[in-house]
Every structure is written in structure tokens, then in C-alpha cells.
Amino acid sequence: MFNGRVLKELRLLNGLSRAELAQRINLTEQAIWQFESNETKPKLSTKMHLANQFHVDLTYFEQEEESVRFDSSVIAFRNADLATRKTIDIQTMYLHKVDSLIDYFESFVIIPNITIHDLSNVVSESYHKGESIEELALYAREKLGISKDNHDLLYKLERSGIYIVERLINGQADAYSAWSKLGRPYIVLGTNKSSVRRNFDLAHELGHILLHKYKDMNEDGDRLEQEANYFASCFLLPKEEFLVKFEERVGKRVSNPDSYILLKLDLNVSIQALEYRAFKLGLLTPKQHSYFYRQIAQKGYKMIEPLDDQIFVKKPSKVKSILDVVLSNHLVSLATIMSKQSIRLQFISEIFSVEMKFFDQYQEDRRTDRFDNIIPLYKRNNL
Known part of the structure; x- marks a missing residue:
């Protein structure tokens, strides 16, 4: 038995076109199409x-295709990414598979203190009643307990119940987010951003999660992106505290990007995002704002800013923590996970961007799996 639709899912999951896959295994593109269409079966x-x-194992190709867990129209892609159907299909398939595996891992644990649903309900209701995005951003920041310097943003979002994963995203794709059909929120981060740009991506996607739950992103997408950007700016840089810090660190040198370096270090936000917040608050004139960006270009700061190579880039840890609880407590073994899912260890490593050496500590354990209980996932050192 061979299900060609499963082959198509795997191809998309790995970001390959039919032509690219055909080249890798020395077949024709037509042959790949015939396999995926179940016109012919491979040898x-x-x-x-x-x-x-x-x-994957050979038995993987005998499975039914993944159930539809996400509606692609409600995935918050950045506008530049919507140009290609291929990008949308690839990232949607990635979310389907990640959510399927999370379902399996969560069957062994109880995740405590999930607050994102209540927060989402309150913010969404207030948003539709016309409350300002700035007020909603401040409310969310307070409820999530974000530190003044934003250093714990990723950790606090994961703790709230959001699953954050990272992967090498193809082409122009930036970070994106979505709610699954069963109500599980996800943020997918690229792997090529600095720590401060990653913080803005997290805040931007949180804005989509809270303001635009199940909203069709094809309708008025530009406005929704602007709202998420404004939410992120207000969320990371609350007005009153920012005004004080700005006066202390930047003062009158508002058009010089280098004047923002200490403020960047204080708040873990990029120089460009700091200046933009200041501009929106009236701390720069349009002429000063334009000069600032000319300086950004001249200094080569558009993509890489000062301190980017010195501020540690934090990585998601929730999935690793769940795996640690499951494997350390012998609720299931790595061998059983791979057998049940018909996958190999590198499959898990790549889909969750977890280094292979993480699994070394569990490889030699051959004790019998436990099926007598489900244990709660309490707060651990790395989650």
C-alpha cells in the first residue's frame, strides 16, 4: 500500500517542489506527480x-493524510509572503504536522496554567468594542507579566500556552502565527533574526493572535498588519516608561542611530523599532525621521545593527521541556515514539529545530514504557 497524498505532504513539509524532489532521487517530475496522484506506485x-x-519509515507512506488542522486563510503571513501559493502550502503543512505531533506529546502530560485563552477572549471582545490597541497592548503586557526590559518575552509567551517553534523558512517568508481549529495558538519564527528583531516578531504575532483570531487574513490584510505592528510597538515600549528612558538615553540626538544603542540594550528592542515608536509619539519631526533612515542606510544598520552579535538569541524550549518530562519519566520511550509515528529521530529534530544531541541522554534507556498514568507538566527550570 502506498498513499501518494502522504508523499505530497512530506514534500511540502520539506519545502520542495516536485522538480526539486525528482532531482534529489534521480526521477522525473512527472513520476513524482504520478506517485502523488496515486496514478502509479513506486518500486x-x-x-x-x-x-x-x-x-521516515516505509510504513509512513501507508498512513492516511493529515487531517485539516488549520485554515490557510487565517494564518497570519506577512504580506510579502502571500505572493506564492507554494509558500502558503508549505507553511500550512508544517503547522499541520507540528500540531499532530504536539497532540501526541500532550497525551502524556497535563499542561498547567494556560492563560492565553482567557487573555484572548478579553482582548478580542474589547477590540471589537473599539478599545484602543495601545490600551489592549498594555493590558496584555500586564497580564503576561513581561519584564521591563522584555528579556523574558519568549518564555512568558510559551508559559501562557502559545506554542513557539522555529525553522528555516523558505524564500521571503517571515515569522507567522495561527490558531489551530481546535484552539491551540502557534507562532513560527525564522532562524535568521537577531534577538531584538525576534522580540518584535514575537510581539507582532502576539498581536495577531489576540486581535485577529480566526480572521481571514486575505481581507484587508494591510490594515491587519499595521494593527499588529502598532500592537507590537506599544506592547514592547509602553509609552510612559519609554518617554523617561528615551530622555535619559537619547536626549536631543534623535536623528543619530548610534544614540539609540544604550536604549536598545536597556529594552531589547531594535534601534529602528525604538526610533519608530519615538516618531509616532512625536519625539521626532518628519524631517528628523527621514534623516535617521538615511543614516541607517549609510551606516549599514538596515539588516545588522550594533550589539546584534552580542545579545543572546533565546530559543523556544516548551517542546523540549515536554519531551524531557515524557522521556525522563519513562511515560514512553524514544523508540516507541518513532515506531508509533513511523518516523526517525532526525524527523523530530528537524521539525522542531531540536539538536540531535538533546536526545543522547534518552537513547540508552530501555526500560518499559509506563501507561498507568498521565503526569502534570509543572514549571521546570527551562520552561
Whole structure:
């Protein structure tokens, strides 16, 4: 038995076109299309080649295709990413598979203190009643307990119940977010951002999660993006505290990007985001604002700013923490996970961007899996 639709899912999951996959396994694009359409079945040698390519067992191709867990129209992609159907299909398939695996991992644990649903309900209701985005951003920041310097943003979002994952995102794709059909929120981060830009991505996607839950992003997408940007700016840089810090650190040198370096260090926000917040608050004139960006270009700060190579980039840890609880308490073994899911260890490593060495501590354990209980996932040192 061979389900060609599963092959298509794997191809999309790995960001490949039919032509790219065909080239990797020395077949024609037409042959790949025929496999995916169930017009023909691959030979055993070809199936083995495909299994090795995608780090799955042969039995993976006998499964039913993934159930539809996300509506692609409500995934908050950045506008530049909407140009290609391929990008949308790839990232949607990634979310489907991640959510499927999270379902499986969560069957062994109880996740405590999930607050994102209540926060989402309050913010969404207030948003539709016309409350200002700035007020909603401040409310969310307070409820999530974000530190003044934003250093714990990723940790606090994960603790609230949001699943944050990272992957090498193809092409122009930036971070994106979505609610699954069963009500699980996700943020997907790229792997090529500095710590401060990652913070803005997190705040931007939080804005979508709270303000635009299940909103069709194809309708008035520019406005929704502007709202998420403004939410992120207000969320990371509350007005009153920012005005005081700005006066202390920047003073009158508002058009010089280098004047923002200490403020960047204080607040873990990029120089450009700091200046933009200041401009929106009337601390720069349009002429000063334009000069600032000319200086950004001249100094080569558009993509890489001072301190970007010195501020540690924090990585998501929630999935690793769940895996640690499950494996350390012998609720299930790595071998059983791989057997049940028909995947190999590298599949898990790549889909969650978890380094292979993380699993070394569990590899030698051959004790019998426990099926007598489900344990709560209490707060741990790394979650």
C-alpha cells in the first residue's frame, strides 16, 4: 500500500517542489506527480529512497493524510509572503504536522496554567468594542507579566500556552502565527533574526493572535498588519516608561542611530523599532525621521545593527521541556515514539529545530514504557 497524498505532504513539509524532489532521487517530475496522484506506485527501492530522504519509515507512506488542522486563510503571513501559493502550502503543512505531533506529546502530560485563552477572549471582545490597541497592548503586557526590559518575552509567551517553534523558512517568508481549529495558538519564527528583531516578531504575532483570531487574513490584510505592528510597538515600549528612558538615553540626538544603542540594550528592542515608536509619539519631526533612515542606510544598520552579535538569541524550549518530562519519566520511550509515528529521530529534530544531541541522554534507556498514568507538566527550570 502506498498513499501518494502522504508523499505530497512530506514534500511540502520539506519545502520542495516536485522538480526539486525528482532531482534529489534521480526521477522525473512527472513520476513524482504520478506517485502523488496515486496514478502509479513506486518500486520498493524508490520508496526506500524516499523514506531516507524524508527520515521516515516505509510504513509512513501507508498512513492516511493529515487531517485539516488549520485554515490557510487565517494564518497570519506577512504580506510579502502571500505572493506564492507554494509558500502558503508549505507553511500550512508544517503547522499541520507540528500540531499532530504536539497532540501526541500532550497525551502524556497535563499542561498547567494556560492563560492565553482567557487573555484572548478579553482582548478580542474589547477590540471589537473599539478599545484602543495601545490600551489592549498594555493590558496584555500586564497580564503576561513581561519584564521591563522584555528579556523574558519568549518564555512568558510559551508559559501562557502559545506554542513557539522555529525553522528555516523558505524564500521571503517571515515569522507567522495561527490558531489551530481546535484552539491551540502557534507562532513560527525564522532562524535568521537577531534577538531584538525576534522580540518584535514575537510581539507582532502576539498581536495577531489576540486581535485577529480566526480572521481571514486575505481581507484587508494591510490594515491587519499595521494593527499588529502598532500592537507590537506599544506592547514592547509602553509609552510612559519609554518617554523617561528615551530622555535619559537619547536626549536631543534623535536623528543619530548610534544614540539609540544604550536604549536598545536597556529594552531589547531594535534601534529602528525604538526610533519608530519615538516618531509616532512625536519625539521626532518628519524631517528628523527621514534623516535617521538615511543614516541607517549609510551606516549599514538596515539588516545588522550594533550589539546584534552580542545579545543572546533565546530559543523556544516548551517542546523540549515536554519531551524531557515524557522521556525522563519513562511515560514512553524514544523508540516507541518513532515506531508509533513511523518516523526517525532526525524527523523530530528537524521539525522542531531540536539538536540531535538533546536526545543522547534518552537513547540508552530501555526500560518499559509506563501507561498507568498521565503526569502534570509543572514549571521546570527551562520552561
